Amino acid sequence: MTTHLSPARPTRPTRSARRTLAVLVVLGAVLTAGSPSIIRVKAGDSLWEIAQRHRTTVEVLRRLNDLPGHGTIYAGNLLKVPGSSSGPVARQRYRTVERSYTVRPGDHLTLIAQRHGVSVRTLIVRNKLPRNGLVQIGRKLAIPSRVKIGGTATATKRSGETHNAGLRIPDRVRASVARNRAYLAAHRQPTKAQARKLVAQTARKHGVDPSLALAVAYHESGFQQRVVSPVDAIGIMQVLPSTGRVLARQHGRPLDLRQARDNVTAGVLLLRQLVRSTGSADRALAGYYQGLGSVRARGLLPQTHAYIRNVTVLRARFRSG
Numbered sequence: 329m330t331t332h333l334s335p336a337r338p339t340r341p342t343r344s345a346r347r348t349l350a351v352l353v354v355l356g357a358v359l360t361a362g363s364p365s366i367i368r369v370k371a372g373d374s375l376w377e378i379a380q381r382h383r384t385t386v387e388v389l390r391r392l393n394d395l396p397g398h399g400t401i402y403a404g405n406l407l408k409v410p411g412s413s414s415g416p417v418a419r420q421r422y423r424t425v426e427r428s429y430t431v432r433p434g435d436h437l438t439l440i441a442q443r444h445g446v447s448v449r450t451l452i453v454r455n456k457l458p459r460n461g462l463v464q465i466g467r468k469l470a471i472p473s474r475v476k477i478g479g480t481a482t483a484t485k486r487s488g489e490t491h492n493a494g495l496r497i498p499d500r501v502r503a504s505v506a507r508n509r510a511y512l513a514a515h516r517q518p519t520k521a522q523a524r525k526l527v528a529q530t531a532r533k534h535g536v537d538p539s540l541a542l543a544v545a546y547h548e549s550g551f552q553q554r555v556v557s558p559v560d561a562i563g564i565m566q567v568l569p570s571t572g573r574v575l576a577r578q579h580g581r582p583l584d585l586r587q588a589r590d591n592v593t594a595g596v597l598l599l600r601q602l603v604r605s606t607g608s609a610d611r612a613l614a615g616y617y618q619g620l621g622s623v624r625a626r627g628l629l630p631q632t633h634a635y636i637r638n639v640t641v642l643r644a645r646f647r648s649g
Contacts, residue, residue, distance in 0.1 A: 369405045382409040385427060405513075405554070426454075427471045431463050433638045434547045436631035440469065462633055465641065497558055504569070505560050511586055512554040512563075518588050523551040523564050530592045536600045540609055543642035544599065544616060545592070547635075553588045564588060565595025610636050 367378070379386045392408045429440065437457070441448045451457065455469050463469070497505075518526065524542065531541035548566035549555040561568050562585040567575075569585065575594050576583040578601075583590045602612035602620070614623050617635045 365409050367407050367409055369407055378407065378409065384410045429469045429471050431465050431467045431469060433465055433641055435463070435465070435638070436634035437463055438631045440471075462630060465638065501560050502558075505556050505558060508556045508560065508562055508586060509554070512556065515586075517553040520551040523553060523588065523592075526588060526592050527551070527564065527596070530589075530596045531599075534593075534596050534600050536596050536603070537609070539643045539646040540603075540612075540639075541596050541599060542646040543639045544595065544613070546642055546646075547639050548595075553591065562586060563591035565591055565598075567591060567594045567598065571598065610640075613639055 367382075369378070379389055388410060389407070392410070431440070437448050437451055440463075441451055450472060451469060452459065454472060457463060523545070527541050527545045528538040531538040545551055545564050548561075549564050551564060553563045555564075555566065556562050557566060559568070562572075567585050572583050572585045572594050575597050579597060583594045585591045585594060599612060599616060602615040603609060605620070606612050606615060611623075613636045614620075614628055614632050618629055618632045622629075623632075
């Protein structure tokens with residue numbers, strides 16, 4: 329899922345930005361505690377639910393599996409989980425009140441709060457953050473633990489909605505997510521290298537800066553077509569089905585978001601449309617993430633600023649590489 333920002337002057341890639349990325353790669357190194365077990369992700373699973381079942385944390389799973397982008401997972405994926413509950417990770421969960429989390433490219437405060445089952449306000453107050461909720465890549469956040477140990481994550485149904493790590497998701501959307509994850513898991517998908525090449529080629533074909541499309545694709549999915557978000561954003565470019573239908577009508581041909589080529593085409597066409605209508609890469613990113621309607625009605629959300637900043641850093645990386 330993506331958000332949109334207020335117009336900001338385009339920033340030139342700096343050496344310090346590239347150094348920040350290098351540091352973040354080091355910080356993301358796998359920290360193991362004993363021999364991990366391997367599980368297969370099932371349709372409908374979330375990283376938070378798996379962490380609960382195996383008495384660990386979302387952050388441990390992210391680092392153990394080197395998950396890119398938002399740390400999304402998909403049905404059929406093999407996932408490493410900490411071994412026996414007697415290991416250091418399990419003992420830490422029984423006695424730890426707070427966890428430390430290092431902000432990475434692609435993070436924003438709302439996403440971090442959702443992953444760890446806390447409120448944005450709790451993070452702001454505990455870490456003395458500015459009221460707009462902006463956080464710098466590389467900053468360490470203290471995250472209070474509010475998750476009960478033992479038992480699986482529960483879904484509380486209320487008026488046709490499911491509560492999942494702080495998100496209220498209608499059951500019809502959750503069902504669509506499960507179907508799309510199952511479909512993508514059952515069909516052959518491009519490798520990350522193939523997806524990256526496809527994004528660059530499609531961007532050039534449609535007159536979009538390849539570095540912009542590549543940065544969005546990496547931030548959204550880590551170049552993985554099997555990724556489906558909890559709100560049903562699909563594939564490499566994380567395009568919502570409703571957005572895909574609108575783009576298909578505008579461009580006069582069907583777009584199947586579960587097919588990698590159509591998915592990338594939809595995302596690139598959306599970026600091109602946003603750049604042309606706003607006249608700014610930053611505003612286009614704001615529209616991609618938050619939606620132009622929301623930007624016009626509510627202004628730029630704090631997490632939208634974080635999204636633009638993070639994608640800008642990634643653009644510098646793809647320009648230089």
